[in-house]
Amino acid sequence: MIEPTISDGLIVAATLLGPILAVQAQKYLERRTAAHGRKKVLFEMLMATRGSRLAQEHVRGLNMIEVTFYGESEKRRKIGERDVLAAWREYLDFLSERNEMTPEVASARRDELFVNLLEKMATDLGYQFDRVQLRRGAYSPVAHGLHESKNEDLRDAALAVFSGDRELKVAFSDRSPADPAAAPDGGG
DSSP states (O other): OOOOOHHHHHHHHHHHHHHHHHHHHHHHHHHHHHHHHHHHHHHHHHHHTTTOTTSHHHHHHHHHHHHHTOOSOTTTOOHHHHHHHHHHHHHHHHHHSOOOOOHHHHHHHHHHHHHHHHHHHHHHHTOOOOHHHHHHOOOOOHHHHHHHHHHHHHHHHHHHHHTTSSOOOOOOOSSOTTOGGGSTTTTO
């Protein structure tokens, strides 16, 4: 009878454990790649909507930060993920509080905190954006701003009417809508 040697035992162990360890390594790499992909999609969403921070997509992106950058556990969380979460909590705290700042000061502080957040996310993802790119790199047509401003004015006027702070003026006419002279262009 042949006596098994240590090398024989190691060969059997390697034959049995090799495929199991390979599958586990593959699963780990897939999880890591998927997590990086989710972070990248979120960062791209926030970058794309940074000129329109009231957009639902932007707000949804902000609300996904905690889940996306949470990591596996607090102990195993990377430093970059911790930095992103700390920047997000500081930004969220500012957005959530009622402060006594002037609108200009509050806007500047909000912009600064948002740029800090984007910078931490970019660093975690391995991107190298400077703060000027993050702050001023968004394109937003002037017409979008005008449209948003007019919509806000319209909402404010409607709210003033509905709350009783403003009257709604109504004019009656003797002409019927079928009367060609009543048409806005004078019927002709």
